[in-house]
Amino acid sequence: xxxxxxxxxxxxxxxxxxxxxxxxxxxxxxxxxxxxxxxxxxxxxxxxxxxxxxxxxxxxxxxxxxxxxxxxxxxxxxxxxxxxxxxxxxxxxxxxxxxxxxxxxxxxxxxxxxxxxxxxx
Amino acid sequence: xxxxxxxxxxxxxxxxxxxxxxxxxxxxxxxxxxxxxxxxxxxxxxxxxxxxxxxxxxxxxxxxxxxxxxxxxxxxxxxxxxxxxxxxxxxxxxxxxxxxxxxxxxxxxxxxxxxxxxxxxxxxxxxxxxxxxxxxxxxxxxxxxxxxxxxxxxxxxxxxxxxxxxxxxxxxxxxxxxxxxxxxxxxxxxxxxxxxxxxxxxxxxxxxxxxxxxxxxxxxxxxxxxxxxxxxxxxxxxxxxxxxxxxxxxxxxxxxxxxxxxxxxxxxxxxxxxxxxxxxxxxxxxxxxxxxxxxxxxxxxxxxxxxxxxxxxxxxxxxxxxxxxxxxxxxxxxxxxxxxxxxxxxxxxxxxxxxxxxxxxxxxxxxxxxxxxxxxxxxxxxx
Numbered sequence: 001x002x003x004x005x006x007x008x009x010x011x012x013x014x015x016x017x018x019x020x021x022x023x024x025x026x027x028x029x030x031x032x033x034x035x036x037x038x039x040x041x042x043x044x045x046x047x048x049x050x051x052x053x054x055x056x057x058x059x060x061x062x063x064x065x066x067x068x069x070x071x072x073x074x075x076x077x078x079x080x081x082x083x084x085x086x087x088x089x090x091x092x093x094x095x096x097x098x099x100x101x102x103x104x105x106x107x108x109x110x111x112x113x114x115x116x117x118x119x120x121x
Numbered sequence: 122x123x124x125x126x127x128x129x130x131x132x133x134x135x136x137x138x139x140x141x142x143x144x145x146x147x148x149x150x151x152x153x154x155x156x157x158x159x160x161x162x163x164x165x166x167x168x169x170x171x172x173x174x175x176x177x178x179x180x181x182x183x184x185x186x187x188x189x190x191x192x193x194x195x196x197x198x199x200x201x202x203x204x205x206x207x208x209x210x211x212x213x214x215x216x217x218x219x220x221x222x223x224x225x226x227x228x229x230x231x232x233x234x235x236x237x238x239x240x241x242x243x244x245x246x247x248x249x250x251x252x253x254x255x256x257x258x259x260x261x262x263x264x265x266x267x268x269x270x271x272x273x274x275x276x277x278x279x280x281x282x283x284x285x286x287x288x289x290x291x292x293x294x295x296x297x298x299x300x301x302x303x304x305x306x307x308x309x310x311x312x313x314x315x316x317x318x319x320x321x322x323x324x325x326x327x328x329x330x331x332x333x334x335x336x337x338x339x340x341x342x343x344x345x346x347x348x349x350x351x352x353x354x355x356x357x358x359x360x361x362x363x364x365x366x367x368x369x370x371x372x373x374x375x376x377x378x379x380x381x382x383x384x385x386x387x388x389x390x391x392x393x394x395x396x397x398x399x400x401x402x403x404x405x406x407x408x409x410x411x412x413x414x415x416x417x418x419x420x421x422x423x424x425x426x427x428x429x430x431x432x433x434x435x436x437x438x439x440x441x442x443x444x445x446x447x448x449x450x451x452x453x454x455x456x457x458x459x460x461x462x463x464x465x466x467x468x469x470x471x472x473x474x475x476x477x478x479x480x481x482x483x484x485x486x487x488x489x490x491x492x493x494x495x496x497x498x499x500x501x502x503x504x
Binding site: 007010032057058059060061062063070072073074082083084085086096097107110111113115 | 250251252253254255256257258262265266267268269270273314315316317318319320364365366367371
């Protein structure tokens, strides 16, 4: 068991500019971070740092009544885990299959957060 | 003992008031109203209830609240809360409790005033700390993401999604209790406001007040009550995740597992089903469940719903009450789907009656495709 609260370790790493995740004893990626190895595997979890590259797996644009919109996506990171995030794409509509890269930026009330941008944009 | 004695059955059903109820009505008021109507339906009394199964996003300890309100002291309580599928899970749990004699008369009950009091208060969404910064709007976002993936992998179109909404409306037009009964075309759906691509406003279920209650007993008691029993032939529960980012494959739900186990228990197949209730929280969900329950191949759900196959007069009657899309959706919908299935089996559905319906399937979904529960009900104790 990790002595630290997984969420706090994750947040501390984000504040240092790192998207952290865990690996089990078979090097399989685990996300979100937790205290117990999932899938019935014995052993422990160790922390690792994502390079931040991935691919959009699913995408949806939320419309607000003021006409603004946000693109929320499920991103498959190259290390083998998936997470929800917002794709900040400067006017382009993101599509499934596009390569993306993490950009840790301040979210305001929730502190630093791992947003994604389309690679090459 | 006969097959009938070993069986369990739904013997009483009733909805509470639906749509928009009087301001100040509380969810527990609707639960009590539905309970009394369901008891009247089967001829049992409050004192007969000794098992209570309830769940609500607005009431943390729902079985306790309704027991207190009704002035009863059940010896078996179950507050399983897995979202809108909770009540199909409760059918399973009531079945097991009845079979083992842990209770003799089971009440499954729900009520919500989410329209009258506002959805934010009625159904506060759990905050996931790993996602909160992005402001996801759940449950809507989870289903729009799933729809985006299904369209990407299988070419499912917006028009096919819209067909699900149009089909629901054809049945609602035959149901005097339905919220929306006016005409609806595919173009109407496509022209409605985008809310979370690819879903538009009319791809989404209603937000209404409503509730219901069903009463279950063992078979030996069922045959002595007022109505034709609806026997529980098969039932199963499954889960694959809680958060949409953890769903292994957005196009394949745990209905694959719950359906398979329910059909196996009932010793039936999709071709045996006369009438279907497939939880229509959003137009994508019936498409997913038609595939995952085995009514069509994976990826074929979009074309399967075309041409009015599931509409009034079509080959496969689905959501004959008008569904969550056009009849009523009080936040957790599964109980209403069970009630409609039972009424179809009894022959009580008037203009929307499926002639000769003898086997009904109710499939309910909870959370964000998180919980999948399937029940098969029949007019006879065994298939």
